[in-house]
Amino acid sequence: MTDNPLRIRGVDHFSWTVAEIEPVSEFYQRVFGAEVLYHVGPVDAAIMPRDDGGRDWTEARLGIAGAQLQFVMLSLPGNIKIEVTRFAAPAGRSVAPLANNEIGASHLGLEVDDLETAAGHVRDNGCTVFERIDSPPDSATAGISYRFFRDPWGNIFELCGRYAPNATEGQAS
Secondary structure (H helix, E strand, C coil): CCCCCCCCCCCCCEEEECCCHHHHHHHHHHHHCCEEEEEEEEEEHHHCCCCCCCCCHHHHHHCCCCCEEEEEEEEECCCEEEEEEEEEECCCCCCCCCCCCCCCCCCEEEECCCHHHHHHHHHHCCCEECCCEECCCCCCCCCEEEEEEECCCCCEEEEEEECCCCCCCCECC
């Protein structure tokens, strides 16, 4: 094992910032089988105590001065937690999630048993599903296929699953 200076034990959660919490939370519950673990907020920096340096609560802890926010923590099957956060203030610069090629863009990869069934399920529930990528047979990821998709709010996910060794449709070159 390599050096572990932070003594990392695993991933606690992933987070999306969204315009509205309830529709995203309800969608993830219905389509992904997520369960709500807890809700927090609204949190308003204006009514929280300042730190010794005079910074408001959200500036000192999140790096965002004067924030008003709330979030819900969801648990997906496989013990994957997603935090869905809404900032009522201050307004952010973007109105949609970043494209994959933008600095700071992110996606969540989900390992599934049946890639095409999972892709069909998310497509049937309003997601934009992209073409399948099959790993080349001589690559480090041989035998694994991928399908990127965007949820109805533009958040990027990736489905990851095994494919038969003779599959060639969608193969990356």
